[in-house]
Amino acid sequence: MFHSSQSMWFRKAQKWQLEVDVVVIGSGAAGAVAALAAHAGKAKVAVLEKSDRFGGTTAVSGGVVWVPCNKHMADVGIADSFDDALAYVTRLADGRSEPALIRRYLETAPQMIDFVEGATPIAFKALGRYPDYHPEFAGGRPGGRSLDPGLFDTNTLGPWKDKLRRSPVFGMTAMSVSEATDWGVFSKPSALPFGLLAKRFKQGLVCYGGALSGGLLKALLDRGIEPTLGTSAEELLVDDDRVVGVRARQGDKDILIGAKRGVVLASGGFEWNADLCRRFLGGPLTHPNSPPGNDGDGLRMAMSLGADLGNMSEAWWCPSLMVPGEEYDKRPLHRGDFATRSLPHSVIVNKQGHRFVNEAHNYNDLMKAFFAFDPVAYERTNLPAWIVIDQQYLDRYALLTYVPGMPIPEWLIKADSLDELATAIGVDARGLAATVLRFNRFAVEGADPDFRRGESLYDHFYGDPEHKPNPNLGTIEKGPFYAIAVHPGAIGTKGGARTDGDARVLRPDGAPIPGLYAAGNVMAGVTGAGYPGAGATIGAAMTFGYLAGRHAAQRSG
Ligand SMILES: Cc1cc2nc3c(=O)[nH]c(=O)nc-3n(C[C@H](O)[C@H](O)[C@H](O)COP(=O)(O)OP(=O)(O)OC[C@H]3O[C@@H](n4cnc5c(N)ncnc54)[C@H](O)[C@@H]3O)c2cc1C
Structure with a gap:
């Protein structure tokens, strides 16, 4: 029987507008690598x-x-071992992923890198000083597992130059991750080579994710694969239980695209779908950091075909900050906070004025402390939450669009005393005063016995290496004092269709749905609850994209 997943309007006699072997839905890392493979x-x-x-x-x-x-x-100069990586990822997954899948990921990821370097202009560089997110855990490493894609010249894309998505945050500062680390992007923002960055911007160079996606796009174009933009896959089409194509929406018309060997869902997470977030996630996700297209379309399509799901309560959590009025793709821009809370002269407090977490901890695990629940009061104790800083912070470090030397932005809540600041943000003033007094003692002593901030190599990476005695701990004592709200955000969700080691989407009985694959944030994330190190989301997305594309091409599943 030939039918669509949702309706019977589609008849076999109807012609495909386009017929290929493999249809890939989504142009992120997972989709691009799946297409290349x-x-x-x-x-x-x-x-x-x-x-x-x-x-x-x-x-x-x-x-x-x-x-x-x-x-x-x-x-x-950093050695690694499969067994170490396996032990480390397994611990962080916290039982929410499958051992065979973790193995498959770790076995395949190095091959995937070889493949991508062979197929694209990207030459990765190991970041020797970017530690794993729990470098002190058994199997963790002080660096080297995270790879930097370097810079990319968008002029090589020809007419596609302007069709490459640009970051609203890093889009104009072309510095590689290695350079950003060497130049002290967090701790010495005023010392960045602005002249060089302006020159590179004019030349059309991009960095970070722009460089990665740019390199992947170049490889696709070189192979004659022109991505079809402005085309939303809406429905999977099925013949005799096999996925054979997609109904997609292009402007105001539907098009039918046949897939002789398979369809790869690579449509990202569901973080912009408030309804799905509310129904599935383990905490409120109100401020996603990704572009707003990630609405859970692939998840919905997989569910329509009876896919099994996994890891649905998890996200790649990330505390988010906002500059009022900033937008991206016509939606509010929520900026992930990676450093403000790690630099000296800052704390995060709840409405009682209390600290509740090591502020410098990795963004994924940190966010979970915001969801702590008081069963008696029946509320989340640590929401809302605020970052509190003093003038010493603003004299040295950047904050969102602010760089030292600029006028103090109006969106920062400012007060001459901590008492007045507490009143302005609705925080208990006595609680805040006691917290700051205690924290200042820790800052002078260089150790935080309450939450262990500034103990891990990871914390130090986002701190100020020149600040003594501890790169993450500085007093809050010089007025004026400032506050900004910290919101629950995520750089993506990571729950979705359960897959096997070839990225085939599985039914609840464990059998694959023939012709259907999932990779990236639309699949049940292989790292489960954890975030092993910088790049673990894209590393997994590219690996399962590679597996999906390779397997689909064979038409054996
Ligand atoms: C500021 C920031 C920094 C980050 N830094 C890193 C980092 O350095 N390393 C790392 O590993 N991770 C990082 N992440 C997270 C990482 O970017 C994502 O987890 C990852 O890119 C997800 O890849 P993906 O291929 O699954 O999805 P995406 O890259 O989100 O791509 C999905 C695509 O599918 C499209 N799509 C959705 N629905 C449909 C549909 N119905 N039809 C057609 N297309 C559709 C979307 O428009 C989107 O373009 C960061 C995220 C943010 C926001």
Whole structure:
């Protein structure tokens, strides 16, 4: 029987407007690598992208790719072992992923990197000083597993130059992740080589996720695969239980695209779908950091065909800050906060004025402390929450659009005393005063026995290496004092269709749905609850994209 997943309006006699071997839905890292791998397997490929730009969240990201045992680690003198990586990821997954899938990921990721470097202009560089997110855990590493895609010249894309998605945050500062680290992007923002960055911007160079997506796009174009932008996949079409195509929406018309060998869902997470977030996530996700196209379309399509789901309560959590009025793709821009809370002279407090977490901890695990629940009061104790800083912070460090030397932005809540600041933000003044008094003692002593801020190598990476005695701890004592709200955000969700080691979408009985694959944030994330290191989301997305594309090209599943 030939039918669509939702309706019977589609008849077999109807012609495809386009017929290929493999249809890929989404142009982020997962989709682009799936398309390249399918092409390498001699498949004719179509890439559908809902928005009018190529690259998805991947293109606005840091572009870092986490791959244990990658060959570039030798260049920075760090050794790795499969068993160490396996033990480490398994611990962080916290029982929410499947052992065989974790193995498959770790076995395949280094091969995937070789494949991507062979197929694209990207030459990755190991980031020797970017630690894993729990570097002190057994199997963790002080650096080297995170790979930097470097810079990319958008002029090589020809007419596609302006169709590559640009980050609203890093889009104009072309510095590689290695350079950003060497130049002290967080701790010495005023010392960045602004002249060089302006020159590079004029030249059309991009960095981070722009460089990664740019390199992937170039490889697709070189193979004659022109992504179809402005085309939203709406429905999977099925014949005799096999997925054979997609109904997509282009402007005000439907088009039917046949997929002789398979369809790869690579449509990202569901973080912009408030309804799905409310129904599934383990905490409120009100301020997603990705572009707003990630609405859970792929998840919905997989569910329509009876896919099993996994890891649905998890996200790649990230505390978010906002500059009022800033927008991206006509929606509010929520900026992930990676450093403000890690630098000296800052704390995060709840409405009682209390600290509740190591503020410098990795963004994914940190966010979970915001969801702590008081069963008696029946409320989340740590929401809302505020970052409190003093003038010493603003004299040295950047904050969102502010760089030292600029006028103090109006969106920062400012007060001459901590008492007045507490009143302005609705926080208990006595609680805040006691917290700051205690924290200031820790800052002078260089150790935080309450929450262990500034203890891990990870914390130090986002701190100020020149600040003594601890790169993450500085007193809050010089007025004026300032506050900004911290919101629950995520750089993407990571729950979705359960897959096997070839990225085939599974039914609840464990059998694959023939012809259907999932990779990236639309699949049940292989790292479960955890975030092993910088680039672990894209590393997994590219790995399962590679597996999906390779397998689909064979038409064996
Ligand atoms: C500021 C920021 C920094 C980050 N830095 C890093 C980092 O350095 N390293 C890292 O590993 N991760 C990072 N992340 C997270 C990472 O970017 C994402 O987890 C990852 O890119 C997801 O890849 P993906 O291919 O699954 O989806 P995406 O890159 O989100 O791509 C999905 C695409 O599918 C499209 N789509 C959706 N629905 C449809 C449909 N119905 N039809 C057609 N197309 C559709 C979307 O428009 C989108 O373009 C960062 C994220 C942010 C926001």
